[in-house]
Amino acid sequence: MRSQRQVVDYSLQKRAVLREVHSGRVGTHEVCDASPYLKNAARFHGEPTETLCPVCRRENLTHVHYIYGDELKQSAGQARTRAELSVLAMTLREFQVYVVEVCRGCDWNHLVEQFLLGRDGLSADDSVGAAEPVAGAAVAVSTGTSVRRRREARR
Ligand SMILES: [Zn+2]
Structure with missing residues (x-):
């Protein structure tokens, strides 16, 4: 299945x-x-x-x-x-x-x-609606990481 x-x-x-x-x-x-x-x-x-x-x-x-x-x-x-x-x-x-x-x-x-x-x-192809929140969460996580990295680089 x-x-x-x-x-x-x-x-x-x-x-x-x-x-x-x-x-x-x-x-x-x-x-x-x-x-x-x-x-x-x-x-x-x-x-x-x-x-x-x-x-x-x-x-x-x-x-x-x-x-x-x-x-x-x-x-x-x-x-x-x-x-x-x-x-x-x-x-x-x-x-x-x-x-x-x-x-x-x-x-x-x-x-x-x-x-x-x-x-x-x-997967997203099977059920677009159900997969959307997961994709959104992944984007938020990666953005947070890149912000933190930039801050560390400035120090
Ligand atoms: Zn037997």
Whole structure:
């Protein structure tokens, strides 16, 4: 999505957990603990992937997108499909998305990434009105810097 920004990737943490599991230091029951809510979200709002589950290697992973933010009001904390995220990204200024991978076979689950979506992230070409105050602020900052530099030079 075009307005996606401030992406935080959790693949390092995930690899660390999987290393512990594969070495036997952590039992699969400790990491394969998807709640009934998460499993329902995967079933009704999840996006199928082509990636095989790293724990049971029998089922493909499902990605669930959870949304958070003040503008969402009662929808905050709910799961949404990618199509629904696209619509929200065009109507709301900013909201947080958490992507969780779930195996519907063995209940493995882990945070994949988080990022921001919303109109605030669109460039000037996409949304001229929304980008104007940002451009104005940048001009003010650079003017202030040049004034200060001139004063320092005079000293
Ligand atoms: Zn699995």
